[in-house]
Amino acid sequence: MAPKKPSLIKSYMAGLADVVSGERYTTILGYFFPELITAFLVNSLLGLIDATFVGHLKSTTLFVALGATASLLHFVKKVTEGISVGTIILCGQYNGLKRFRDVGTAAVSAFWVMVVIGGMVSVTLYFGAQTIFSFYHLSHKTMHAALPILQLSALSIFLQFLYFALIGFLRGIKNTRLPMNFFVLGGLFFVFFDYALVFGRFGFPEMGLIGSAIATLVQQSVMLIAAIVYIFFNPSMRQYCLGIFSSIDRKMALDIIRLSWPVMIDKAVVATTKIWLWRLYAPMGKVALASFSAVDKMEQLAFVPALAFAQVITFLVSNDYGAANWKGIKNNIKKVLFLSSSMVFALLLVFALWPEVVIQLFDAKGKFTWFAGAVFPMISVMVIFDLLQVILAGALRGAANVRVVMVTRVVVYAVLFFPLSYFFSLLPIENVLLKFILIYSSFYIADGVMGLIYVLWFRRDRWKYDADVSCDRNSEDEHATHNGERGSSSGESRPS
Numbered sequence: 001m002a003p004k005k006p007s008l009i010k011s012y013m014a015g016l017a018d019v020v021s022g023e024r025y026t027t028i029l030g031y032f033f034p035e036l037i038t039a040f041l042v043n044s045l046l047g048l049i050d051a052t053f054v055g056h057l058k059s060t061t062l063f064v065a066l067g068a069t070a071s072l073l074h075f076v077k078k079v080t081e082g083i084s085v086g087t088i089i090l091c092g093q094y095n096g097l098k099r100f101r102d103v104g105t106a107a108v109s110a111f112w113v114m115v116v117i118g119g120m121v122s123v124t125l126y127f128g129a130q131t132i133f134s135f136y137h138l139s140h141k142t143m144h145a146a147l148p149i150l151q152l153s154a155l156s157i158f159l160q161f162l163y164f165a166l167i168g169f170l171r172g173i174k175n176t177r178l179p180m181n182f183f184v185l186g187g188l189f190f191v192f193f194d195y196a197l198v199f200g201r202f203g204f205p206e207m208g209l210i211g212s213a214i215a216t217l218v219q220q221s222v223m224l225i226a227a228i229v230y231i232f233f234n235p236s237m238r239q240y241c242l243g244i245f246s247s248i249d250r251k252m253a254l255d256i257i258r259l260s261w262p263v264m265i266d267k268a269v270v271a272t273t274k275i276w277l278w279r280l281y282a283p284m285g286k287v288a289l290a291s292f293s294a295v296d297k298m299e300q301l302a303f304v305p306a307l308a309f310a311q312v313i314t315f316l317v318s319n320d321y322g323a324a325n326w327k328g329i330k331n332n333i334k335k336v337l338f339l340s341s342s343m344v345f346a347l348l349l350v351f352a353l354w355p356e357v358v359i360q361l362f363d364a365k366g367k368f369t370w371f372a373g374a375v376f377p378m379i380s381v382m383v384i385f386d387l388l389q390v391i392l393a394g395a396l397r398g399a400a401n402v403r404v405v406m407v408t409r410v411v412v413y414a415v416l417f418f419p420l421s422y423f424f425s426l427l428p429i430e431n432v433l434l435k436f437i438l439i440y441s442s443f444y445i446a447d448g449v450m451g452l453i454y455v456l457w458f459r460r461d462r463w464k465y466d467a468d469v470s471c472d473r474n475s476e477d478e479h480a481t482h483n484g485e486r487g488s489s490s491g492e493s494r495p496s
Contacts, residue, residue: 008455011334015330015331015333015334016334016338021327021331022327022328022330022332023328023332023335025335025339028312028332028339029339031174031312031315031316032309032339034176034177034180035179035180035308035309035311036305036308037180038176038311039304039307039308039311040304040308041186044297044300044304045301046187046191047070047297047300048297048361050194051066051293051297051361051362052361053195053198053199053212054208054362055361055362055364056364057198058364060286060365060367061139061142061145061286062208062209063362064286064289064290064293065138065143065145066212067278067292067293068133068136068138068278068289069146069149069150070293071275071278072132072133072150073153073157075274076157076160077160078267078268078271079268081164081263082260082263082264082265082267083110083114083117083168083260083263084165084167085260085263085314085397085402086168086257086263087106087110087256088168088315088398089318089397089398089402090106090172090255090256091110091168091169092172092173092174092314092319092321092398093319093321093322094106094172095172095174096318096319096320100239100241101240101241102252103172103173103240104241105248106172107165107166107168107169107172107240108242109256110253110256111166113253113256113260114162114165115161115162117161118157118160118161121157122154122157122158125153129150133146133147135275135279136275136278136279136282137279137282137283138282145209148210149209149210149213152213153217155217156213156216156217156219159217159220159224163227166227170227170231172318173240174315174319176312178227182223182227183223185223186220186222186223187219189219190215190219192215193214193215193219194212197210197211197215198212198215199211232244259402262403262407263397263402265409266393266402266405266406266409266410269409270409272413273413274296276418276421277292277421277439277443280422281436283425284432284435284436286368288371288432288436290367290368291368291372291436292436294358295375298355298358298359299379299380301347302344302348302380302383303386303387305339305343305344306340306341306344306386306391309336309339309340309394310340310391310394311394312336313336313394313395313398314394314398316336317333317397318399318400320398321398321399321400329395329399333391333392333395333458337387337391340387341387344383344387345383345384348380352377355372355377356369359372371432371436375436375437382444382445382447383444385445385451386443386444386447388451389447389454392454392458393409393450396454396458399464401457408450408454412446412453416442416445417442417443420442420445420446421439421442421443424438424442
């Protein structure tokens, strides 16, 4: 008879105190801080700077157009991240087994998968921009401002797909500093060109929102070139035998697709919730739409540590999964949950006490600051549900349980979020603030249900054996080379 499992709280506290199994806190934080800077640049800082620049154009219509476009580009980025996660999982498992040639083959195969999928997505965005935006129910004036931005961003999206394939490889081999450096470099280019082209500085023409889209294109180009030069020409990468044409493996490409498509779907479903909220808030007017955009940016800023830790837990679990270090996996998850929740709620508390300080950056005329400032403190309390499900979903992906995450998200959002939010939108509530909060809260209610499902899944042992793709640990070549040695999560994954 199987021994009775300890209670959740007792198990959680024991995992936090365990300094033997799993990574040390200092090691986790060492992986985390580069990812924090990367996530800060990608998911928050650059968007805040761009929104601040556009806010100083003193046009609520342009700010709403920027927000609507950003929500759609966020949707595409989540799809891109889905394929990148598949790359992290496969590269991480091979890296945990010290099969470095296979790591390189997986990376190159992922790159070409991204070429095909990225090309199709970019073409769809360029030619289908107007059809896509019609779903938002935006005013004609707002749609007219948003359409050229999305079409110009189509090329940036293609470069983004290629870049994330390379970043997935680096994260899979536990290298978080290089992605940080590339994002910092691209971010510097973006800020310069965004300022110069939006306002017409340093001899550049004043282009408004168009300038913002061009700045993004420059950013993506710089990051991709830097990643290609380092990965394919740096001597330290030779052990992975990277050959852009000679290392393609159809089976690995199919494995990456098999791992990626569930992640793509579940990330796309999450991103669709924001697009759906845009549609529900559209009848409430520009103040509600602008407030939603501002509140969303504030939450993204506070949520950055959770996103960084989600990346960390994915590659930690993938490496430990290859080494069958089950106890280490669970303890790492508990430590990451503790660290991420502490950081996120410290930031949310500051924003909840003084929300107007941030909101005024986007609202030079003061048209919606009062509204956004009133709803943010009440909405921020529920962010704990989103944090829990994001970290646990990242851990399950690292264990290659990608379909579990996909099915959970699709079912919960389809059965709970979409019907509940639509029901709230139909209620004859005269208080616009209350209606706004009720609609938004449906998102976090669904997140809470997902988090509970993931917790229950980890309480079982099937997650250890339900991987959608698992590396063959009995490779004859590897036995000949390493005598069956398994990788360890307690140190560097590369040979000394």
